[in-house]
Structure formats: structure tokens, C-alpha cells
Amino acid sequence: MKCKLFFFVIIQLFFVAARAQEKVNTKFGDVNEKSFATKIYSIDSSANAVVITDFGSTKIEGNSKGWFSLIFKHYKRVHILNKNGYDAANVSIPLYVSGLDEVKLSNLKAVTYNLENGKVVETKLDQKLNVFKEQIDKNWAIVKFTFPNVKEGAIVEFEYTTISDFINHVEPWEFQGDYPVLWSEYNFSLPDFLGYVFFTQGYKKYHIKDRKTKTESFRLINSNGTSASDFLSFSVGVADNRWVIKDIPVLKEENFITTLNNHTNKLEFQLSELRDPLTPRVFMASWPKAVEDLMNAEFFGQQLTKDNGWLKEVLNPLLKSETNKLERLKKIYAFVRDNFTCVSHSGIYLNQSIKNVLKTKKGTVSEINLLLCAMLRYEEFQADPVLLSTRSHGVAYADYPIMSKYNYVIVKTTIDGTSYFLDATEPRLGFGYLPLRCYNGHARAINASADSMELESKMINEQKFTSLFVINDNKGSIGGRMQQTPGYYASLDLRNRIKENGVEKLQKDIQKAFGSAVVISNFIIDSLDNYESKLGITYDFDFPPNSEDIIYLNPMFGEGYRDNPFKSAQRLNPVEMPYAFDEVISVQIEVPQGYEVDELPQSLVVKLNEEGDGVFEYRISQSGTNISFRSRIKISHTFFLPEEYDMLREFFGHVVKKQSEHIVFKKKK
């Protein structure tokens, strides 16, 4: 419990493995009868397909535009073991396009091998007829094909090269995928004039991690130029980096995981600097430098430092005579939240000016929140954008300013010593609240001091309180009143559902749960439009008269857990919960007229562990004709190691068991 796992490790480049000489066969077409011999692979006896080899290499070459290109070669061989592995025969190669520049695909080869009557039969992909290019949108195209003549037991093999002029974007290498991999290897030949930082993630260790140096010459031609000086040739040192992982299992999908992406074995790259003989330039020095760059960038910080006088046309009529500073702040927030449509909740750079956002009424999360920030600054509030990575985007690394690790922008504002985080992209989100997706660790303010901060899921405490009074009515049955305050995020969820389906739907659902014999009345929802508050749900219920000799009554009244949320018997990944929570139900019951208590459940207290990460209390007592009951589950941690899984499962086992118990009333004789 005390230590968190750190998923990111910076690779030390001086490391040389002992097994560096080991090579894998990547010769295309080297398939014979023996290649089919293995029917069940020991790495995963239930695998539908196994990747025999996945081999990628990237090197940098001078190009005819006076700059450099990334030459990426990919070779892959897969053994398809049964029908359920046929999807492994479908291949997609995404190609980035930006204006006239696009990543080019060449030398595509793909062959299927089947073993028929003891002989290897080859079927080549028909490149004219059966390779398709789908233009997804203006930035992405996908080249797609499927292998021909795939049967159970087939081996498929492809290779291709892509040439990209976007040297600041090196595709990550994923060692782990949908099928187990026997050998996954990536090579990156890196000339001394370019600096990249490498990030590695995952639990599986490298089999080989190696670096060799050599000298190579580079030639650049600028074919657009007219003079001979547009030709440049030089020799520099090149480092051949090599990473190999063997026997990589498939990643397992489990509940209570922030994103599986955080656990995949992969390598990522970020261009950090240009060195001699190029004009030296550092892209990724330190947070203060990165933040400064961002503050000066036209597509980010400049939007805030401009005069932005045009904002007054909106702000003046909006704020009119409001003088209270906090109220002014809230009004601006609500205005942006209620009048703009967020078209993408991912991305930190702006595609349009915030002036245009105001005009078009739509924008990405960064565009809308920067507009909010600009408005606040225009009204002389202290406000800064804050970068973060959402939960589905994965963990962001605090020590290095890798911009691709961030995908979200919020606003931090401080007024009279109190700070608020704001996100205006979520309808009905209250002032000062952030969506759950934002609580994902490191966040960084884009201001002069580049403040670092942590937004962690355990900072959220979802508190739910339910109170019931049950008394004898004058018709010979029992009835009462239910009052419930769900947690804030549960309230937000309910608000959204009510907005979509109406209050009546909620009322009908409650009626449905109680059954038609119970009368529900005086249904009230409180604070529906007060987005900063939790909802209040109140209603009266009246049970039909009962003439049974014995009444069994569960004092949870349908609240509480019916199933253990941790169903799976085993756990591979840590358990990551979206928030801490505290759920209390308090019930006062009058013993039904003509009955007496025959049996009460026993009180119980269960602790999650000694450190008090969680507690379950179940207390019940009788005094005269009154029964007091209270159940509480409080979980104050949100991260549990796989070793703690059994304990967690057992804890909720106690909860479910206890909450299913009944009070027994017997008719008085």
C-alpha cells in the first residue's frame, strides 16, 4: 500500500547486454514444413494466433528537401492457429498526412503459407486488387489489406517500409499486442546530430538492450534550390540502439483499471534536441523551459497575452453590474460552460484562435478552456492554464516535459487566497469541480513558475448519505420517508440522465424497484439546477397492509451491494478505483403494530487492513419499539496492489453478506 508502482523508467544508454549477439531470422519467405510443426505454443496454450517475429527498425536519412526523413521498416510473421485467430490476418497501416506532406508506404510484401499435403503452398497478396487506401480525414489515411487464402494453421508474413519527413514524430513501438509475441525487436539508428529521449513502459524485462556506435555519411539536397550550395554532405557518429523482448503474453483486460494502456510493454520517443552540424536547438530541456515555450507559442500562450479587447463585447453585457468578484468569476465560467460545444476532449494545442472559438461556439478542450482563461485574465483574475493527462490517456511523467504525454487543458484560478480548478467543457459541471477523468496524477501550470501539482483519485471523496424513517401508518401497515444525497459525481450523472429522460423516468424506476404494491408519493428532487451541490432525493413510501405471521425486513431497503464488485477470482494488474468513497445509510424503524422483534442481525465492524484504508460498519440496536440501524462503507484509498486483491474481495464479501441480512418481526400472540 505504501509504494506506488512507477511505470516509466528512463533508459540508460550505456547499458550493454551480454546477449547482444543473438539474432532473429527476418528473412522474408524463409518458411518450410518445420515452421508449421508447433501447434500449441508454451507461452499461451489457448492462443488463437502467435506472433513469431515482430521486427521494426528506424533510421534517419538526408532527403531532397534539405532535411531528414525517418525510414521505418517493419517485418512481422504470425502463425494463425485457429479460426478465432483470423483477425491477425487483417493489417492496417496508418499514414499521417499534413498538407502536401504525407508518410509514404513502399515495398509492401505479404504472403500466406499453408501446409497442404506436407508441402508449403504460397499465396501472394494481389496488390492491385486487394490493397485499399482509406482516407479517414484530412490528417490520416489507412492502407488496409487482408491476407489471401488464410486457413487454420496458416503462417502469414508481411514487410513494408514507410518514409516520413516528420522527424519530430517517431511512432512508438508496442512489444505487446492482441496475440502473444515470441520475439519483438526494435532498432533505432540515431545520428549524433539528433537527440531523442526514450521512454519504456511495462512489466516484462528486456532480453537484449544494446547500443553500438559507427560512423556514417549523410547527404542532404534541397531540390527547390538553384545554387550548388544546396547540397550538404557530412559524416557523423551513429548509435545503433536495439531492444528485444521475448515471450510477451497478451495483456489482460480487468475491471478497475485506469487504462490498459498504462500497462502495455512499449517504447516511446521524443525529439529533444538538434546538435552540430545542425543549428543547435533544445526542444525538451526542463519544465520551466517547456512551459516558457508554450507560453510564447502562437497556438497556445500568445492567445492569452494578446490584448483580447474584443472580449469586452461579451463580458460587459454578461457581467453588467455584478460587483462581487467571486460571482463575476462564476458567471464567466457558467457562460463558457453553457454556450460552447466541446468537439474533442483530447489535445493541448489550439487549431483555431480563441477569437474564432467565440465565433463558432465550438472547440476542443484546450480551445474552450483557454478562452475561459483569457476571459478571466481580461477581467483581471489570476488564471493559468494547467496541462494534464486524462485517465484514459495514461500516466504522465512528472520529471520530463513530454508534451505528447499530455492531452488536456484546464484552468486554475485563485481568488482571495482560494484556488479553483475549472473545466468548462462539461455541461452541468459545477464551479470548482473537475471531471473524474482529470484526476490522473501529475499536472503542470503554464505560468512563470511552471507550478507542478498532483490531481489524484484519492483526493475525491464521494460521500453518499441515505436516511430513512419507517413508522406505522394509520391503515395497519408501515410507511415512511426516504431522503438521499448521492455523491457529487453520482449527482452529476443523475443530472445528465434527468436532462435526457426527465424526472418522471427516475420516479418510474424507483416505483419499479419497489414494486407496484408500494405507493410512492411526494417525490422531490432538490438542487437539480444548482450544479455546485449534490442532489437531494426525497419521497414517501407506503407498504401494503400485511397479515403474515412473520415479517422479514431488510433494513437496507434496496440500497447497498447485492454483488461483490470484485468478481474475478484472480488479479494480474493493480486495482485502480476512480475515487475514494464514504457511503452511509441511517434508518429508524418503528416496530410494526401488533408485532415484536424476534431477531435482529448482529452488529459488525470490518476493517480493510490495519492501516485503516477502509472500514465497513454495520450497527443495529433496539430501544423499546424503535430500531436504529446504520451501515457505512468508507474506502479512503484508490490504489491496491494485486497482492491486496484477495483482501479487497473478502472485504466486499463481508459487506454483501451482511447487507443481505433481515430483521424478523413476529406477530404478538
Add this chain to the structure above:
Amino acid sequence: MKLKVVIGLAFFLFSISSALSADGEYAVAKIKPGLLPDAHVVKRMAETRYEVISFSKTRLYNKYAITIMNENGDRFARMYEFYDGLRSVKSIEGKLYDANGKMIKALKSKDIEDRSNVSEISLMEDSRIKTHNFYYKVYPYTVEYETVVEFNNTYMFYPWLPQPEENYAVEKSSMTVSCPSWFTFQYKMFNYNGAPIETEVKGEKKYTWQVSDMPSITKEFANPDWQFLTTCVYFKPDKFEIGGYKGSMSSWNELGLFQLQLNKGRDKLPDAVKQQVHHLTDGVSDAKEKIRVLYEYLQKNTRYISIQLGIGGYQPFDAAYVAKNAYGDCKALSNYMYALLKEANINSCYVEIKAGDGEQFFMPDFSTDQFNHIILCVPLATDSIWLECTSQTLPAGYLAGFTSNRYALLVNETGGNLVRTPKYGVKENTQIRNIKAILDKEGTMQITASTTFSGLQQDDYHSLINNLSKDKVKESLQEQFDFQTYDILQFDYREVKSTLPVIRERLEISVSNYATITGKRLFITPNIMTRANQKIAIEKERKYDIVLGLEYADTDSIEIELPGGYAPEAIPQDMTISSKFGSYRSSVKLLGNKLLCYRHYEQYSGRFPARDYAELAKFYETIYNADRSRVVLVKSETTPK
């Protein structure tokens, strides 16, 4: 004096009209109050015109204005037009108005997004989409769009559906078909009073349908298909052309002839495959056995890959293509199977069908392409064998919930013939379960359950065991049951493949705290695994008929061995219900320390009048409660030695 009055009146009238003209025609104030309840959007106007220029050129003009009342209506604010090899988008214009009907903005063509629209099931399609949205959020607001789409065929003749969804009111909408006098077509109307207005000027015919003031509709549980709740008109050309082919929709036979034309000459197999067919079937005399052998050959040697380009959306890739690549879509694989059977001297029919679970809207008296899938039928002397050629695992002759019990167009050498596919009813869709369980003193129960699933009730299990590895099946079982905390100890499935497939399941499960044991009592729900989940809200008013589709029967026999020393306090009463919706029987008995429970449920299909709704709600609720009723036992005063 008189003059003055007239002037005064004129002035008065003028002032009214000027007050109105300050508001634009789409001002929200102009919506009739009767249209507002429950409406998330109000269609202010729509004029659709389908213009036939020639058999290979038609245009669809569409102008409409929709007022978005609140954010639930936002999705209707998006304009989209699909295009592909058979149609192209000629023009798009759009305008945005505020609540007063004042124009705020006009669409700029650079704001139109152009995206791929390849569906998830396909490797490739030529389908693309042009789409636009003003992203306005000040409610209410109005968007107005005007689009022109051109078709290079007369096959695609879209229906007119002025009110596409619930919470959607319509002020006025019209549909016009204009065509040269040589072009003839038919139409079928739903909930339309009267006939279209017909005119003919200089050899050009015009037919116009119009509606106004349609209040929004609210759907109900199990309501009839949408087409029966609102107004719509379907069209079909008597003669049409597409992709260089000519055809007719005047009858199902004609539509079948058209498909025959598309398929013509596409059944030629390579010699190697022909030899395979003879090698596999020449020694087999029984026709059904031949079909089974060839169907399994198809399943073993091909897989489903969908590629849809232009006319290829209707025309199968030929048999040689499938033989070479070992893949194809429903058309190509059915056509390939047709060729395999033909080589074995077995005649079969290409079948057009509207696939999807549950029964769906179909117009048997209106011979148009209402289909989205192809299967194959082999007519035999006594019965027919149906083949789903895209499945790698289904037994020959079984159609599953995807295509069973519905109309289908059978294409044979002489044309088309509308038939029905087999229905699986209450006798076929069964689940028979026997449970033996032992409960210990702590409330933990060891369950051994043997279950036989048949017909549609085995469909999910068929997918489970055929598509997932054993590990994944176990994971799935560990998630699916309604127990508090449990572990799957053992599981086993046996599949009996036949025209009515059966799957036998054997499970061993250990459930913690199945029974609640307090100081002196033991609470246990004797119905362990088969509990009805259907509960419907009580509605004050039910408007539409109730349509219930799936028929099935479940039988559970349960024996639970209890820990000793308990005596019964409460045991649920036996229950027998029989109604038009189904029947239910349950009984619980305590014999010594054994609890014996029996449950039988049958669900029927049918269409029932709206007034039956309360009875249906009661039926569901009674069963829901009965399935969860508990046995309560108390510790005997004297514990037996």
C-alpha cells in the same frame, strides 16, 4: 368617419404584420403550442423532391429547417449526406437562426467535413460522408439545410419519413416525386389520410404528399414498429437501372430476376475446387449428407471479409475470387456455396433477407429491396436446408436468431419467390436445468448444475464456446452470475450440431454466503440460477399495441441439501399462472433436510391490445417476485443428535 375607421384598421393590421416580421419565419414563438409537449426538436418545414431525369440519373432535393428545443435535440442539428459509387453530393447549403428566427450565420463550404464511412464489419467500402454542424448551444435555435444528391441509378428510391424518431414534432413536411410520364412507380403509405396530389404538365408528372402539425410521439415498452406509429410512404420504381443493369420491382419474381442477372456467370469454380467437390461427395448418396459435407468444406476453407464498392454492394464477387482468396462477404460466400452445391448436382437458391436479432419491419406486399444480408436455401423434397454461409461454426440447416422466422426472397432460375424462414418457438427454444446443491453451516453452497440449451437459447453459448478460448470462457462465467461472491470450480460444454442444435453444460460453482444465516435463522432463495429479470413500469395510459417476439421455455429442477437442525418457518406457496403472455409454475417443498424446488416458465409471442398492458406488468412482476421468494428456516429447539 367611415374612412377613418378603415384607416385605423389598416394601420392596426400593418402594425401586427410588422411586429411579426421583426421575428423571422422560424421564430420559436410561431410554433403551435400543441406541438411543444415532449418535443426535443420541431421540424419547421421540409420539402423533399425526388426528380427522375433518366433511368440512370435522378436527383434528391432536400430542404428542411429544424428547431432544436433543448440539448437532447442537438444530434438532429447535424447535417449529413452519404455518398459512394452510386450517389454523389451535388450541393450543401446551411443557415443558422436564433430563437427569434433571425439568421446568425451561413454555412461555409470549408466547414463541411468529409470523412470515411467504412463500417466496422468491412475491410473496405467506398462509403463516405459529408457532414456539418453549427455547434450552437443557445436554445432554442433553428438550423436550415438544403442539399442535392444525385444518383446514377433508379434503384435507390428512399422512403419519406417526416418524423424519424420520438420526441420529434413536425410542423409541415412534403414529399414530391417528379418524373417524365414514361417513368412509373408504386407507393405504399402508412398512416396517411387520402391520396397524393397528382398533376401532369407537358409530359412531367408530379405527386405530392404532405403532412402538418404532427405532435411528438413517445415510445412505449414493446411497441409496434415505428412505421405503424407515424406517417411514412415507401416507393418503388416499376423499372430501374443500376450499374449498367436493368430490372423491375413490379413483383417479387421480377426482383429475383434482377438478382439472377447480377449473379449470372459468377458461379464458375476453378478445376481444383471442382475436383475437391467430387472427391468429397461422389461417394455420398444422401443429399443432406452431401450438403453437410460441402457446408463444412466452406466453413473450413473460407472466412468472412466484407468489401463493398459501387454495384459490388449488390453483386457478389465471383466463385473464382473466393476460391483464390478464401474469403468473401455474405453475397460472395453464398454464391460460392451455390457453386459448390451445383458442382455436386444439388440445386440451391440465393436468398435475400433482412438480418438482425428479433423480428423486424417488413412489407411483404411491396416488392422492394428491404434486405441487408444473403443466405442460401437448398430446397429438398420434404424440407429445405438453410445455410448461413458467413458462419464458421453454425451447423448446416440452422439459422439462429439472426435470420430465423421472417420473410426472405428466394432467388431461383425463374425469378424470385417470397418465403418465410423457419420459426423456432417455445418447443425449440428450451433450457432444461437440473441442480444439485449442498449448503454448509456457514451458508456456502456447492452447486452442480447440468443444463441443456436448445434452439435460440443456445445461440449465446454457441458463440461463447466457439469464439473464446477456454480461459476466456472461464473469465466470462466468473462475471455472469448473479451471486454475491463465487468461484467457478469446473465447467464443460458439449455441442450437438444439428438443424436444431443443442448444447449441454455442466458447471460446478462454489458460492459464498448463498444463504444468509443469522443467530437462529437461515434464509435461502431456492430458485438458484433462473430468475426472470423483466419488470416494466406501471403506465397510466398505454397507447399502442404490445408486440412480444421471442418464445421460449425454461425448466429448473433443484435439490438443495441443507445443514441439519433447522425447521421450516416460511416456505413460498406453490404458484401457477397461465396467461396469454405465457405460463409459470413454481413449487418448493422441504423433505427431511432437502429442499426441492421446481420452476417452469413459458413465454409466448404475439400482438396484444394496449388495454392488456396492466395485466402484462402484473404478470412480469408476480414472476419477478416469485423467483426471488425465500425459504426461512429456524434452528430447531432441540438439536437432533
